[in-house]
Amino acid sequence: MYKFYYAPGTCALASHIALEEAGAAYQAERLDFKSNQQNSPDYLAINPKGRVPALVTDKGVLTETPAILAFIAQTFPQAGLAPFDDAFRLAEVQAFNSYLCSTVHVAHAHKLRGYRWATEEASFADMKRMVPKTMGNNFALIERGMIKGPWVMGETYTICDPYLFTIGTWLEGDGVDVSALPKVMAHRSRMLERPAVRKVVEQEK
Amino acid sequence: MYKFYYAPGTCALASHIALEEAGAAYQAERLDFKSNQQNSPDYLAINPKGRVPALVTDKGVLTETPAILAFIAQTFPQAGLAPFDDAFRLAEVQAFNSYLCSTVHVAHAHKLRGYRWATEEASFADMKRMVPKTMGNNFALIERGMIKGPWVMGETYTICDPYLFTIGTWLEGDGVDVSALPKVMAHRSRMLERPAVRKVVEQEK
Numbered sequence: 001m002y003k004f005y006y007a008p009g010t011c012a013l014a015s016h017i018a019l020e021e022a023g024a025a026y027q028a029e030r031l032d033f034k035s036n037q038q039n040s041p042d043y044l045a046i047n048p049k050g051r052v053p054a055l056v057t058d059k060g061v062l063t064e065t066p067a068i069l070a071f072i073a074q075t076f077p078q079a080g081l082a083p084f085d086d087a088f089r090l091a092e093v094q095a096f097n098s099y100l101c102s103t104v105h106v107a108h109a110h111k112l113r114g115y116r117w118a119t120e121e122a123s124f125a126d127m128k129r130m131v132p133k134t135m136g137n138n139f140a141l142i143e144r145g146m147i148k149g150p151w152v153m154g155e156t157y158t159i160c161d162p163y164l165f166t167i168g169t170w171l172e173g174d175g176v177d178v179s180a181l182p183k184v185m186a187h188r189s190r191m192l193e194r195p196a197v198r199k200v201v202e203q204e205k
Numbered sequence: 206m207y208k209f210y211y212a213p214g215t216c217a218l219a220s221h222i223a224l225e226e227a228g229a230a231y232q233a234e235r236l237d238f239k240s241n242q243q244n245s246p247d248y249l250a251i252n253p254k255g256r257v258p259a260l261v262t263d264k265g266v267l268t269e270t271p272a273i274l275a276f277i278a279q280t281f282p283q284a285g286l287a288p289f290d291d292a293f294r295l296a297e298v299q300a301f302n303s304y305l306c307s308t309v310h311v312a313h314a315h316k317l318r319g320y321r322w323a324t325e326e327a328s329f330a331d332m333k334r335m336v337p338k339t340m341g342n343n344f345a346l347i348e349r350g351m352i353k354g355p356w357v358m359g360e361t362y363t364i365c366d367p368y369l370f371t372i373g374t375w376l377e378g379d380g381v382d383v384s385a386l387p388k389v390m391a392h393r394s395r396m397l398e399r400p401a402v403r404k405v406v407e408q409e410k
Contacts, residue, residue: 048350049304059293064303066271071296084289088264091276094299098269099254102307110322117315118335123328130323145253 002026003056005046007033008204011105012053013169015068016204017162020196022076026055028203066097069159081159089153096152096160100167104142107134108170132175139171139181147183150190165191207231208261210251212238213409216310217258218374220273221409222367225401227281231260233408271302274364286364294358301357301365305372309347312339313375337380344376344386352388355395370396 004019004026006012010033019026031037031052039050047054047063055062055071062068070093073082083089109116111131114124142164146152152160168188171178178185191197209224209231211217215238224231236242236257244255252259252268260267260276267273275298278287288294314321316336319329347369351357357365373393376383383390396402 048346049308057293060297062293062296062300064300064307066303067296067300070299071292074292074295087276087279088262088267090279091267091272092265094275095267095269095272098271098303098306101303102269102311103254106307106311107322117312117322117339118328118331120327120331122325123323123331126323126325126328134322141253 003029005029005031005043005052005054005056006204007031007038007052010052011065011101011163011166013200013204014065014159014163014166015053015055015072016200017165017197018069018072018081018159020200021157021162021194022072022079022081024072024076030204064101065163066094066101069097069163070094073159080156083153083156083158093153093158093160096146097163099146100163104135104138104167107131107138108167108174110134111174135171135174136176136180139168139176139184143181143183147187149183150187152187161187161191162197165197208234210234210236210248210257210259210261211409212236212243212257215257216270216306216368216371218405218409219270219364219368219371220258220260220277221405222370222402223274223277223286223364225405226362226367226399227277227284227286229277229281235409269306270368271299271306274302274368275299278364285361288358288361288363298358298363298365301351302368304351305368309340309343309372312336312343313372313379315339316379340376340379341381341385344373344381344389348386348388352392354388355392357392366392366396367402370402 002024004016006016006028007030031043037043038052044050046061049063053065053068055068062071070082074084082093110127114127148154151157152164165188168184207229209221211221211233212235236248242248243257249255251266254268258270258273260273267276275287279289287298315332319332353359356362357369370393373389
């Protein structure tokens with residue numbers, strides 16, 4: 001039985017959905033970001049980075065969304081969530097997820113977490129103003145060239161799908177005009193038809 | 206024969222070293238960032254993100270360092286660069302590389318590429334001032350808890366090692382006091398004893 005640490009509204013949703021899709025036995029533990037629980041001594045003993053998600057397994061703790069997603073896919077092969085038997089296709093999956101974590105999520109983080117990279121209020125405001133443009137540009141690239149359809153990697157649902165869905169839920173709040181992103185929006189609707197997605201979205205409310 | 210696009214001083218060094226360690230047949234193609242070659246129409250046709258590294262294979266183009274590194278490891282299993290037969294250990298490798306790409310590399314990028322996330326000169330200066338602290342904090346976490354020694358994952362050299370080495374070459378330029386990072390510095394020395402590393406470092410000069 002895994003223990004899975006998450007907070008609502010964070011990228012942890014992606015791994016949460018993947019656990020559910022895989023049929024994994026897990027206990028979801030919600031952290032309260034408002035009371036800064038992610039930086040409590042108890043949680044820092046689990047994840048010294050003070051972030052979510054964290055997946056506690058019998059072998060140790062795993063962090064970082066792309067790593068947790070790939071771990072779930074490899075551990076539950078019957079769910080078919082990643083093509084571990086094909087190095088090139090697996091690398092495409094990983095490249096997509098790596099883009100989401102290192103570029104898209106980072107662009108979004110400049111809206112409310114500018115203090116990670118600067119100290120002045122004026123800088124925070126400057127960063128915040130740019131988020132609609134950076135998130136818009138990143139998602140334009142995804143829309144134009146990265147969604148094969150109907151799922152990100154084509155006919156097969158993979159660990160790219162819950163991750164895209166998760167980061168996509170931030171678009172409207174980030175001031176991006178989603179009417180320019182028909183494929184991304186169709187993907188969102190398709191995701192919301194899946195029982196595992198509905199269950200986890202409901203649970204995280 | 207792969208074609209590998211890189212530019213000196215960038216994170217592409219990690220994949221370049223891995224190709225060499227794996228004994229892969231590849232042709233290295235240097236891009237000139239000073240003339241903005243990464244945004245030329247020719248290169249954007251290869252990698253629409255306008256970044257390095259990019260690895261051209263007979264099946265298509267791969268981007269994103271963690272994905273390219275894992276691809277090399279899986280394609281050349283005799284080099285033993287990642288534990289693909291052990292989901293937990295592989296996830297540890299991926300979590301380390303994911304931290305480097307989404308947190309550490311991003312912290313560094315705020316020194317010279319603030320224009321990615323803001324528009325004002327004052328914001329760029331603010332971001333730049335904070336880089337010694339963010340890079341210092343990130344590497345303190347690596348020093349304290351992420352290097353098992355002698356290599357990142359312990360006794361076995363993996364795709365984590367060239368990536369840590371690569372990002373570590375930025376420390377002094379980022380104003381980090383490396384005397385507080387003895388494990389990271391010992392790791393750098395150990396890396397520089399490897400023929401593959403010396404060869405690639407020389408080639409990228």
